[in-house]
Amino acid sequence: MRVSTTDARESTRARGAPGAPPAAICGRAFRGRLEQVAEARRFVAVLLAGTRVASAATAVVSELVANAIRHTRSGEPGGLLVLQVTRHRAGVRIAVVDEGGPKAPALREPYPDDLAESGRGLLTVEAYATRWDWYGDADGRTVWADLTA
Numbered sequence: 001m002r003v004s005t006t007d008a009r010e011s012t013r014a015r016g017a018p019g020a021p022p023a024a025i026c027g028r029a030f031r032g033r034l035e036q037v038a039e040a041r042r043f044v045a046v047l048l049a050g051t052r053v054a055s056a057a058t059a060v061v062s063e064l065v066a067n068a069i070r071h072t073r074s075g076e077p078g079g080l081l082v083l084q085v086t087r088h089r090a091g092v093r094i095a096v097v098d099e100g101g102p103k104a105p106a107l108r109e110p111y112p113d114d115l116a117e118s119g120r121g122l123l124t125v126e127a128y129a130t131r132w133d134w135y136g137d138a139d140g141r142t143v144w145a146d147l148t149a
Helices: 005-014 036-047 054-071 121-128
Strands: 024-031 080-088 091-097 131-137 140-148
Touching: 024 036, 036 054, 036 080, 054 080, 054 091, 054 121, 054 140, 121 131, 121 140
Parallel strands: none
Antiparallel strands: 024 080, 080 091, 091 140, 131 140
């Protein structure tokens, strides 16, 4: 998996994030196991402590990391994902880089059962984010979400 700070900066500029260029970029690799979702949330909570977007960012991270583990090769034995947090004047961009998979990320209709424990990942991201998108292919994707402060 290839991830660089240059890629993150260029994707921020290319996507027209408010306040680009970014003020700070921080990234961390996580093993592709579901127990790492909580660790990713803690990582972002510490990075963004005291900001207006901390709570929303931890919810978005939870969904994006869980989706990468459940739906891509990052969740297979030995799989990894990279979480990137980019702070800029207008807010924060959360990006998860995974090892790819057969299906592209897509919104889907929520399950009719309000008590269902899954199936709302990108709907949750869309609810918190000013905008979100993804790029890449079956060999690796980046799903990102912008949160405005």
